[in-house]
Amino acid sequence: MSFFNQVFKGPQLAYYFKKISIAVFIFIVIVAGYFFSQLFFDLSKFSQFIFDFVLQRSNYNFAYFTSSIIGALGIISFVGLVLLVGSWVERRVIAKFQIRVGPNRVGPFGLLQPIADAIKLMQKEVLVPAIADKTLFLIPPVAIFLPAILAWGPIPWAPNMSYLNINVGILYVFAVSSLTVPIIFFAGWSSMNHYALLGSMRTVAMMVSYEIPISLSLLSVAIITGTLNFSEIVLWQSTNSIWLGLFMPFSLFTFFFASTAEINRTPNDIAEAESEIVAGYHIEYSGMKAGLFMAVELGNAVLLGALVTSLFLNGWFLFGIEKFVPPYIIFIGKTVAIYLLLIWLRATFPRFRLDQLMNFAWKTLIPVSIINFFVIAIEVTILNQFQSTGILIYIFALFNIFLFLGLIVVWSKIFSVDKFQPEKIQPKFAGEIGGLEAMKGVKSVD
Amino acid sequence: MIELTAYNFSFIMMTLITILPALGIAFVNSLMRSLLLLILSFIGVAGLFVLLSADFIAIAQLLIYAGSISILLLFAVMLTPEISINNENSKYFLLASLGAILFLYLMILLITIFDLNQLTGNALNKLDFDNTIEQIGTLLLGKYIIAFELASVLLLFALIGAISIVRSSESDFDVKIKDSK
Amino acid sequence: MIVEQYLRVVILIVFAIAFPMLPLLGSYLFSKMNYRPSNQNEIKSSIYECGVEAADITWRQFNAKYFLYALGFVIFDVEVIFLFPWAVIHADQALSILVKVAIFVGVLAFGLFYAWKWRALEWQ
Numbered sequence: 001m002s003f004f005n006q007v008f009k010g011p012q013l014a015y016y017f018k019k020i021s022i023a024v025f026i027f028i029v030i031v032a033g034y035f036f037s038q039l040f041f042d043l044s045k046f047s048q049f050i051f052d053f054v055l056q057r058s059n060y061n062f063a064y065f066t067s068s069i070i071g072a073l074g075i076i077s078f079v080g081l082v083l084l085v086g087s088w089v090e091r092r093v094i095a096k097f098q099i100r101v102g103p104n105r106v107g108p109f110g111l112l113q114p115i116a117d118a119i120k121l122m123q124k125e126v127l128v129p130a131i132a133d134k135t136l137f138l139i140p141p142v143a144i145f146l147p148a149i150l151a152w153g154p155i156p157w158a159p160n161m162s163y164l165n166i167n168v169g170i171l172y173v174f175a176v177s178s179l180t181v182p183i184i185f186f187a188g189w190s191s192m193n194h195y196a197l198l199g200s201m202r203t204v205a206m207m208v209s210y211e212i213p214i215s216l217s218l219l220s221v222a223i224i225t226g227t228l229n230f231s232e233i234v235l236w237q238s239t240n241s242i243w244l245g246l247f248m249p250f251s252l253f254t255f256f257f258a259s260t261a262e263i264n265r266t267p268n269d270i271a272e273a274e275s276e277i278v279a280g281y282h283i284e285y286s287g288m289k290a291g292l293f294m295a296v297e298l299g300n301a302v303l304l305g306a307l308v309t310s311l312f313l314n315g316w317f318l319f320g321i322e323k324f325v326p327p328y329i330i331f332i333g334k335t336v337a338i339y340l341l342l343i344w345l346r347a348t349f350p351r352f353r354l355d356q357l358m359n360f361a362w363k364t365l366i367p368v369s370i371i372n373f374f375v376i377a378i379e380v381t382i383l384n385q386f387q388s389t390g391i392l393i394y395i396f397a398l399f400n401i402f403l404f405l406g407l408i409v410v411w412s413k414i415f416s417v418d419k420f421q422p423e424k425i426q427p428k429f430a431g432e433i434g435g436l437e438a439m440k441g442v443k444s445v446d
Numbered sequence: 447m448i449e450l451t452a453y454n455f456s457f458i459m460m461t462l463i464t465i466l467p468a469l470g471i472a473f474v475n476s477l478m479r480s481l482l483l484l485i486l487s488f489i490g491v492a493g494l495f496v497l498l499s500a501d502f503i504a505i506a507q508l509l510i511y512a513g514s515i516s517i518l519l520l521f522a523v524m525l526t527p528e529i530s531i532n533n534e535n536s537k538y539f540l541l542a543s544l545g546a547i548l549f550l551y552l553m554i555l556l557i558t559i560f561d562l563n564q565l566t567g568n569a570l571n572k573l574d575f576d577n578t579i580e581q582i583g584t585l586l587l588g589k590y591i592i593a594f595e596l597a598s599v600l601l602l603f604a605l606i607g608a609i610s611i612v613r614s615s616e617s618d619f620d621v622k623i624k625d626s627k
Numbered sequence: 628m629i630v631e632q633y634l635r636v637v638i639l640i641v642f643a644i645a646f647p648m649l650p651l652l653g654s655y656l657f658s659k660m661n662y663r664p665s666n667q668n669e670i671k672s673s674i675y676e677c678g679v680e681a682a683d684i685t686w687r688q689f690n691a692k693y694f695l696y697a698l699g700f701v702i703f704d705v706e707v708i709f710l711f712p713w714a715v716i717h718a719d720q721a722l723s724i725l726v727k728v729a730i731f732v733g734v735l736a737f738g739l740f741y742a743w744k745w746r747a748l749e750w751q
Contacts, residue, residue: 141647145643164636166632175505201693211704212704219714367736509708514704521697525694605738608698609747
């Protein structure tokens, strides 16, 4: 009885009641979530249903058009959700890394903070520089969303669930995202600001350099899978039961690292090196336009997560769990995991210097990528000699890992970038360049 | 008379997207604005390729022209010493218009010579390629292998030409010679 | 069938343009409702308004090195676009095809090596 008295005493009763009710609530959520997920297990059935529904009342073209619009709405609403929730997630997680609280005032856990931010940005005064090219100045904040949203098209969310089912999927994403570069340049140029122009030139030079390693790593994906279609790449990984990221770790590394340069995230966020060029190409943009630039960066980070997931991390498959959980939930889960990794990188790494980045792209990533895809091409030729690729593919995966660990060591030993040479970068004194009058009296330090 | 199907309508739209910016390039004064219009025009050409069911070529057009060549042109424009933003008083207006008229004449000649019905998108669309990229690959490495290899030599020449303009005065080659002495 | 798929791209383009327009439209509405201040003056609308006054015009001649990087980019992009058709069919080809591709890439790799040795890749 004493135990009973101990448990159900005044305030403790409420305490345990609270605990138990939370447990029951979680249980209900899990059960309901399970039934809910079974109901929405295959979203392609719904789109098929809508397609048939319209087809009965109208012709084929109109039905196709309607289903396309619904798909586009789905993508747009997903991107919108990502932009709203993503900024909150990023700020909260970064705050956890830096041992502070982060936004927690607006709404529960500060969840409404992004909306408050958006309203604040909309209310800000819009300043356009007087000498700016007014027409060109207005285009980039809108146009920069084109590549960011178009690239979501061929992403395979689940079996039979990708908006664009095209045979040149990888190349399409690559080509569309390469359109970001001129848009960034126009943003910098049209503000007619020294810092903006310098920032955009630097950014463009860097992005241009890092597009080549990306394309070479995509090439190795195409070599082994023999297709450029995203869904087929995911299916290839499941039939051969290996993640491509495991089979060719160097391609994964190249793609990931070079993409962080493409989307201007740490450690490669040269575009917004505020200690050097203030804010880079979007320094003159104010109010909602600046907000759009920030939003597109966030959207691109999540897009990178989706691309890495489908190309290297086996998409919607996860060791058989895909039979119980809806595939698109797994896909989004992996995407979010990559996004959290990006936040982790942002919290951990300092920014690289521009010359280091350029040297790394041209002297390390591109040559090693070329070697990489040749090695993979030879391996694919060998694999095709055998009927079943069972164990051999794992042996090759191990071989690849060790080969590229070795290559990185060799590369850093032999082709090391110029060592630190203090005499070359010593600053010139004012007296040396015939400057100040007062410098005449000063003797040189060395 | 051409009937206005969805296909023909989209063809006309893509033609407009190609031609109107192309006209703009010639008549806009600011170099940067005409560059932006050039990119738009390239995208329109990619759309025309799509209408011919040549999706790989369309993507290549988008990637090479709209994505890369435009960057090259951007940097080329930035290399120019301060050309004012307004460069309306061009010296070569007469020459350029003469060239344009000659080119137009050539195009009209070409169009009248060829049988257009075989070359329209409808005829090509009926072939209904399933996967163009595989056929391109087979042809490129089989029948047109010499052109394929020569392309790389051409690209090498372009790279070496650019290096000879930009290179710094001393190279690693020089350093080695000094060491041997 | 290919054209049909790309109709979806056009629809997505329309949405992608409309999407960033929405907050800009909201911003415009705020200014109509006098929630958004707009008192411009000469100092505010100068470039880099809160810093030192900008000297000289913005459009200066840039280093030719940028051009080299852009040209290298174009060359390698063209190379990759030539290689993608090979990559798709590589799985069911003989090893002799790989040699042909090796020649193609080797020529360009020589170009990269040449640029490296002439110190054209040093960023200053």
